[in-house]
Amino acid sequence: MDIARSLRAEARRTNERRLLVLAGDPERTRERAAxxxxxxxxxSAETTVVGPTAFLDCEHHEQSRAEELLGRTRTAVVLDAHGELRPxxxxxxxxxxxxxxLYVLLAPPLETWPEKRDGFDASLSVPPFGVDDVSGHFRRRFVETLRAHRGIAIVDADTDAVEQEGLTDPPPSRSVPAPTPPSDAWFRSETYAQCLTDDQRDAVQAFESLRDDGTAVVVEADRGRGKSSAAGLAAGNLxxxxxxxxxxxxQYRSAAEVFARAGNLLETLDIGFARDRASEPQRLDIAAAGRVRYAPPDEAAALPDDPDVVIVDEAAALPVRRLEQFLDAPAVAFTTTVHGYEGAGRGFSVRFRDRLVEGDHAVTDVSxxxxxxxxxxxPVExxxxxxxxxxxxxxxxxxxEDATPETVEYRRLSAADLLADKHLLREVFGLLVLAHYRTEPSDLARLLDAPNLTVRALTHEGHVVAVxxxxxxxxxxxxxRATMYEGGRVRGNMLPDVLSTQLRDEAAGIPVGQRxxxxxxxxxxxxxxxxSKLLSETRAEFADRVDWLGVSYGATPELVRFWADSGYQTVHLATSRNATSGEYSVVMLDPCSDDGAALAARHSAWFQDRITAVLSDSLDDCDPDVVRAVLRATDSEPSLRLSEWEWRLVAGVPGGASVLDTNPKPFRELTRQHLxxxxxxxxxxxxxxxxLVRKVxxxxxxxxxxxxxxxxxxxxxxxxLGGIVERLTRLYGDLWVQEELDRHL
Incomplete structure (x- = not known):
């Protein structure tokens, strides 16, 4: 195929990549790819096929296993999108x-591709919607970008007609001189000989500061800039x-390059070390020296065995509350992808940078x-x-910057609105990226195609300020509902799922809500x-159309108060921490109809009934300020029913006549009532x-x-605590209880 030969020649001459699209019948496109x-x-040894079938004699992965290519380089990757296109x-x-x-894309005929529903579309059709309710906006836009960009060839595989050559005829790439090693380097000179760009050299030298306690390094870069390699060279030296x-x-795979480069450096330095290859995570131990070891975020946040240095790779994919825990390390480095599916570097900057600078570490920034x-x-990038x-x-x-609740406009944004205005789409998606610690390309497809999703925004002079x-x-x-209640998986419908499966309320799936x-x-x-303005406008729009508005998120005191102030009430607090965020998730509802109010009322009451038991068990390490906030955000009026004996026990504590350990139950009920x-x-x-939270x-x-x-x-x-019990007894006890209290005081 002459076009493929020409594309590869130009790619090699310029040290760039080219994209070849083969569209048509599945078998024909696979034959033409070969x-x-x-x-x-x-x-074939330098080729990987990603798709439903291993039609070439080379490495093969399903699209669901595309992460196997993370941190690796291949001369050619063939993405077979006939069964589905996963962004x-x-x-x-x-x-x-x-x-x-070459990056080779196999696809159905481009003219009809957006209208076809595939396996990824099926994942967007959450009940009660079907796959026919999914639109093809994402693929339509995807095809438009293929036809609009340089360096992309399009071939009709059924007729061999070349619709777009993809040749850009650029000048040959110039050789880039090797970076000059720094004259004042602390790391071994062999380290800098392995740096490929001035950027990488500067990043490695910035890591030198980690030899001292009280230091921090932040490295931000797009993919393919060598930040993980720089971290690995630094880790080996340290x-x-x-x-x-x-x-x-x-995930460990995100940090695999760190260990690969650290190990290669140690071999270059001819330093003996033991490498644990038996299972992930990997570990490098240097005799009579230090070590490089991996731990997943939830374990690493506890700083096991008191490390001297912590390196957090792809930091933007972790939430701020998790990142803050690493600031207890003597020295810490954060590397992050500025743009890309691994996480939003700008989100890292906006949400975490101020907290890092305000801390005790001297921070060095590298881009x-x-x-x-x-x-x-x-051009492919x-x-x-x-x-x-x-x-x-x-x-x-x-x-x-001049936006206020009085100057903004509430907008109902359809997928057509977003596609018609590329600046609006970029602003909306850009803000959504910042709202979450992990945003992926599939989220863009969901935004444009999923039938159950709705976008609402506030704009100031045409620009998005809240979404x-x-x-x-x-x-x-x-x-x-029966399938869900019996433990079967039902896509979407997170809140009905939690309320049905975990809290055993099969009827929770009947009311309609917006989460x-x-x-x-x-x-x-x-x-x-x-x-708050955006939530208020949203409620005004949906109040007559749904039974409830709801939300679930990793609970922090500030967030719980924000949602409570907006009218949402606590109905559930998860009993295990999210492995990535490190938080206990809370579920809150804002009822909009009688059916929604009934749903919220019974779950608020059930929450009150069980909360004191789980706080002394699975939630015994929950932040007391989170506990205070979620209890204050309940709408159910707890009924304080203590027996005469229990009241006598409570009333005896302030004067020392009785002790809490005799029976903690009435003290817990009294605490729950007050909070x-x-x-x-x-x-x-x-x-x-x-x-009260910690002890009682x-x-x-x-x-x-x-x-x-x-x-x-x-x-x-x-x-x-005795003084607290005295005040609560006077607040909630009958006259005879207060007399009992005074008797002992």
Whole structure:
């Protein structure tokens, strides 16, 4: 195939990549792909097929396993999209193609492709919607980008007609001189000999600061710039110097390059080390020196075995609350992808950078812009960024910094509205990226195609300042509800699923609701009430059309108060932490109809009934301020029913006549009453309420409670609790109970 030969020749001459689209009958496109790779002189050992069938004698993965190419380079990758087109698979495979290589896309005829429904579309058709309800907007836009961008050849495989040559006729790439090693380097000189660009050299040198406690390094870069390799070179040097280096990342595969480069450096330095290859995570141990070891984020956040240095790779894919835990390390580095499916680098910057700078670490920032795998004018990278909106971002601050709730317009944005205005689409998706610690290309497809999703926004002079993404849930058939209740998987419908399967309420799938998947306000105009304004407008629009509005998220005190102030009430607090965020998730509802009110009322009551038991068990380490917030956000009036004996027990504690350990139950009921529906919200200070949570509800030892809350002694802590019980007894006890209290005092 002459076009493939020409594309490969141009790609090699410029150290860029080229994209070859073969459209038509599935078998015909696969035959032409084999011919094209043979004509381009790309051996099978350097080729990977990603798709439903292994039609070439080379490495093969399903699209669902496209992550196997992370951190690797291939001369050719063939993405077979006949069975489905997963946007995440595009994002994960296109970056694996090396400079001088080909990315080959096999697809149905482009004219009809957007109208076909495939396997990925089926994943968007959550009940009660069917696959025919899914639109083809994402693929229509995808095809438009293929036809509009440089470096992309399109061939009709059925007729062999070349619709688009894809040749750009650029000048040959110039050889880039090797970077000059720094004259004042602390790392071994062999380290800098392995750096391929000035950017990478500067990043490696920045890591040198980690030899001292109280330092932090932040490296931001797009994919293919060598940031993980730089981290690996640094980790190897620090281990040679005797440091214990703990590496973490969302998955081990994200950090595999760190270990590969560290190991290669140690071999270059001829330093003996033991490599644990038996199973992941990997570990490198240097005799009589340091080590490099991996732990997943939830384990690494506890800083096991007190590491000297922590390196967090792909940090933007982790939530801020998790990242903050690594600031307890003596020295810490964060590397992050600025644009791409791994996470949103700008989200990392906006949401975490201020907290890092305000901390105790001296921070060094490094930005890497020069590609290593391919030339810096690579047209395939430009195409991928636009097709998947990897570089989407909100409007610049100057355009919206005067926005207030009075100046904004509430907008109902359809997929057609977003497709008609590319700037609006970029601003909306850019804000949604910031709202979540992990946003992937598939989220763009869901935004444009999923029949259950709705987008609402506030705009200031035409620019997006706040955006909410909502999903319709509920309204399920009896058969679907039965399947869910019995543990069967039903796509979407997260809140009915939790309420049905975990809380055993099969009828929870009957009412129809809108769940707020994400909500974001532009960083330049936060704390002005815009998020609350957006929720208020959303409620006004949907109140007559749904039974409830709902949300589920990793609970923090600030977020719980925000949602409670917007009218949402607690109905569930998860009993296990999210492995990535490290938070306990809370479910909150804002009822809009009688059916919604009935749903919320019974789950609020059930929550009140069970919360004291789980707080002393699976939730005994939950942040007391989270506990205070979720209890305060309940709408159910707890009924304080203590027996005469229980009241006598409570009334005897302040004067020392009885002790809490005799029967904690009445004290827990009294605490729950006050935190949920206080007779006098000002009766106790925040610290006193935390004491109630830690000791009474979570049953922590006196020593841990006293230390955690800053009491000078356990005795002072006990006296304080006695005073609290006295005040609560006077607030909630009948006259005879107060007389009993006075008797002992």
């Amino acid at each position: 011919t094209a790779l043979d004509a381009a002189d790309i051996p 995440d698979a595009v994002g994960r495979t296109v970056g694996a193609v090396d400079g001088g290589g 281990a040679v110097a005797g440091k214990d280096v703990l590496v973490t990342a969302p 890497m812009t020069t590609p290593i795998r391919y030339g810096d004018a690579d 430009v195409w991928a960024f636009r097709a998947l909106l990897l570089d989407a971002r909100p409007p610049v601050n100057q355009l919206i 909410a993404l909502l999903a319709q849930e509920g309204g399920l058939s009896a058969d679907t 707020v998947l994400r909500i974001a306000t532009h960083a330049a105009v936060r704390s002005r009430g815009l998020g 949920s529906a206080p007779a006098d919200p000002a009766a106790l200070s925040a610290r006193e309420e935390r004491l 509800l979570q049953a922590q030892p006196w020593s841990a409670v006293a230390e955690g809350l800053g009491f000078v002694s356990e005795r002072e802590c006990m006296r304080t």
